[in-house]
Amino acid sequence: MQYRGGASLVTFTVGDQEYAVNSSRVREITGRHPLTRVPHAPASLPGVMNLRGGVVPVMDLARCLSLQASGSCPEQNILIVEVAHPEGDWQLGLLVREVLDVRETDSDRPQPVPELGSRAANFTAGLLRTGEGNTLRLLDLEALVRHLDEPKEDQHA
Amino acid sequence: LRNLFMRMQRVAGTVAGGLGKVVETTYQGGETELDKDLVEELVDPLVHLVRNAVDHGLEPPEVRHAAGKPPQGRLQLKASRLEDVVQVEIADDGRGLDRQRILAKAVERGLAEPGADYSDEEVHRLILAPGFSTAAQVSDVSGRGVGLDVVATTLSRLGGELDISSRQDRGTAFILRLPPSRASADGITDGVVVEVGEESYVIPSLNVLELISPRGEDLAGMAGRGELLNVRGSHRPLLRLGRVLEVDATPRLLTDSVVVMVEAGGRQVGLVADSFQGQQQVVVRGLERRAFPGVRVVKGCAILGERLAMVLDVEAVAAAGGCLREAA
Numbered sequence: 495m496q497y498r499g500g501a502s503l504v505t506f507t508v509g510d511q512e513y514a515v516n517s518s519r520v521r522e523i524t525g526r527h528p529l530t531r532v533p534h535a536p537a538s539l540p541g542v543m544n545l546r547g548g549v550v551p552v553m554d555l556a557r558c559l560s561l562q563a564s565g566s567c568p569e570q571n572i573l574i575v576e577v578a579h580p581e582g583d584w585q586l587g588l589l590v591r592e593v594l595d596v597r598e599t600d601s602d603r604p605q606p607v608p609e610l611g612s613r614a615a616n617f618t619a620g621l622l623r624t625g626e627g628n629t630l631r632l633l634d635l636e637a638l639v640r641h642l643d644e645p646k647e648d649q650h651a
Numbered sequence: 652l653r654n655l656f657m658r659m660q661r662v663a664g665t666v667a668g669g670l671g672k673v674v675e676t677t678y679q680g681g682e683t684e685l686d687k688d689l690v691e692e693l694v695d696p697l698v699h700l701v702r703n704a705v706d707h708g709l710e711p712p713e714v715r716h717a718a719g720k721p722p723q724g725r726l727q728l729k730a731s732r733l734e735d736v737v738q739v740e741i742a743d744d745g746r747g748l749d750r751q752r753i754l755a756k757a758v759e760r761g762l763a764e765p766g767a768d769y770s771d772e773e774v775h776r777l778i779l780a781p782g783f784s785t786a787a788q789v790s791d792v793s794g795r796g797v798g799l800d801v802v803a804t805t806l807s808r809l810g811g812e813l814d815i816s817s818r819q820d821r822g823t824a825f826i827l828r829l830p831p832s833r834a835s836a837d838g839i840t841d842g843v844v845v846e847v848g849e850e851s852y853v854i855p856s857l858n859v860l861e862l863i864s865p866r867g868e869d870l871a872g873m874a875g876r877g878e879l880l881n882v883r884g885s886h887r888p889l890l891r892l893g894r895v896l897e898v899d900a901t902p903r904l905l906t907d908s909v910v911v912m913v914e915a916g917g918r919q920v921g922l923v924a925d926s927f928q929g930q931q932q933v934v935v936r937g938l939e940r941r942a943f944p945g946v947r948v949v950k951g952c953a954i955l956g957e958r959l960a961m962v963l964d965v966e967a968v969a970a971a972g973g974c975l976r977e978a979a
Contacts, residue, residue: 530959531850532938533896534946534971542938542952544959549952551942577941584941642942 503622505594505630506573508555512594514622514630521574521585523593527552536642543572543587550574552587558638559617577635586639599623599630616641652730652739653681655690659701659741663726666705673712673723674705680730685737689829692809693739696802700741700825701726703799708745708823718820720744742824748817750774756783775815779803840935842953842962843911845924847892848900851960852924853933853953858965860912860919862927865905877973880910880921887912889921890972892963896948900925915969922968935962947971 503514504523529541529552538558542549552572572587599622619634656678667674685693709715709724716722729740750771757763757777769777777783781800803813811829842853843862869881878889889910893902903925910921933953938946938961947967953960 528958530952530961531898532943532946532961533898533948535943536945539942542959544954544957547934547936547954549936549938549954549959551939579941581941584939586942639941642944 501599501622503597503599503630503632504573505597506571506590507592507594508559508590511559512628512630513555513590513633514597515573515575515633515635517596519575519635521576524572524574524587526570526572526589539642540589545574545585545587548585550585550587552589553638554589556589556591558641575635577639579639586635597630652683652685652690653678655693655697656681656728656730658694659697659728662698662701663705666702667709667724670706671711672705672709674709674726675723676726676728678728678730683730683732683737685829689809692805693827693829696805696827697739697741699799699802704741704743704745704823704825708743708747710746714746736828736830739827739829740824741827742822744822747819747821747823748775748778748815750819753777771817772815775817778815779813838934838936839932840951840953840962841930842933843930844928844933844953844955844960845892845909845911845922846926846928847896847924848898850898851928851955851958852892852896853960853962854911854913854922854965855950855962856930858913858915860914863910863912863921865908865910867906870905878905882912882919882921885919887919887921888974889923890969890974891923892968893923893925895968895972913965913969915965915974918969918974920965920969920972920974922963922965933960933962 502517504517504520505512505514507513524545527543527545529543531541532539532551535541538554539551540554542551571590571593573590573593574585574587576583577586617634617638619632619637622630622632660676660678663674663676704726705724709726710718710720712722715724725744727740727742729742731738753774754763754769754777757780758765760780760783762777762780762783763769779799779802783799806813806827806829809829811827814826814828815823816826817823840853841856843856843859844851844853846852863880863882865880871879871881871886873879878891879886880889889905891902892898893900905923908923908925909927910923911927912919912921914920933955935951935953937951938949943949948964948971950962950964953962
């Protein structure tokens with residue numbers, strides 16, 4: 495297959511859906527680490543992990559995207575990604591079920607997301623076609639993180 | 652620190668020359684080592700303290716002569732290392748801090764209560780308050796006490812502290828204590844490790860007054876005021892960490908729990924945990940605030956082997972538990 499100037503993507507599954515992030519944003523892929531809960535944190539952030547002496551927040555993607563994580567197959571892997579921020583990039587761990595592979599896309603211009611209004615759609619930057627003709631949802635990391643700023647409703651009981 | 656001390660010697664000489672004073676500066680412990688960027692940070696505070704000592708501490712030669720002291724003032728710089736603390740001392744043999752004048756000034760500035768009984772130490776601390784000044788005459792050398800507060804602030808930013816010891820007519824010593832490197836300043840803390848539910852939490856030892864295993868007869872509950880513990884005759888409010896931190900675990904009986912007495916916002920509060928695991932030095936990393944913008948109760952993350960434990964901000968915990976609001 496001929497490379498036509500598209501982007502390189504890391505693809506993975508969350509729940510039973512396939513997602514992708516730009517491979518330039520992925521620092522590493524690791525197995526599940528013990529998570530330490532952070533009090534008063536939103537449910538989408540189940541904790542922080544110790545990555546070689548560094549403390550990395552971990553996000554439950556299935557929960558964020560309101561996807562059912564089927565009980566039989568808990569999310570097993572953590573994708574460490576770099577989130578852009580005006581004060582400097584920072585690292586975030588994404589709980590995913592399975593990391594599939596690294597693929598090239600036909601174009602780096604994502605198609606608009608048709609299913610507007612759903613929670614998952616808010617965090618999807620667009621749809622991309624792979625060389626094999628599959629459609630991938632490209633995760634919008636900054637949008638995912640932005641929702642963390644929203645105040646938690648039941649801060650203190 | 653030798654280079655730093657030699658630099659201070661020159662500063663002292665220059666300042667004294669400008670004021671018609673004579674000063675002999677000696678130093679010891681020049682071999683003491685300190686992280687290079689900490690040394691850089693110390694230059695300004697030390698210059699300030701040296702100027703201050705020569706200007707305000709040491710008397711003019713004629714006054715010294717009248718007091719039976721040698722006309723030349725003595726300034727001593729000392730450095731030493733005691734385990735994990737580097738101590739730098741700047742001592743002069745001048746007039747010492749004037750208790751009466753400091754108190755008068757503090758009352759005038761609203762920093763102290765007239766007629767109250769203050770210990771010498773408390774009086775000495777007053778000169779570190781922002782904008783405090785005791786020199787009757789304005790001098791352009793060290794200002795008028797302006798900046799001692801800056802010295803104290805710089806030290807606390809570096810994880811250190813400033814102490815003053817002074818005796819009338821015998822002299823004043825400023826003692827700086829700081830960690831030997833910046834890494835240890837924001838990276839290591841002494842903490843009490845407790846367990847709540849299945850996780851460990853660290854309470855900085857700095858905040859901890861004592862640990863208590865509550866006895867049934869010392870416990871009291873008051874309508875609308877929550878649980879109280881009688882500590883030597885005073886009833887202190889109890890805060891269950893499990894509830895405040897929203898830990899998903901069955902609460903234990905208070906008599907099976909451990910109470911960590913802390914001081915939060917000037918108030919003594921008992922934090923209730925399941926068990927006490929020990930007191931130890933822990934390596935602390937920051938919590939990523941961009942991921943947890945709403946979390947106030949956590950100061951940082953302690954690394955306990957493979958696992959992590961949240962280091963609690965006791966003031967925020969007390970506030971979240973309603974203890975500080977109640978006090979207001």
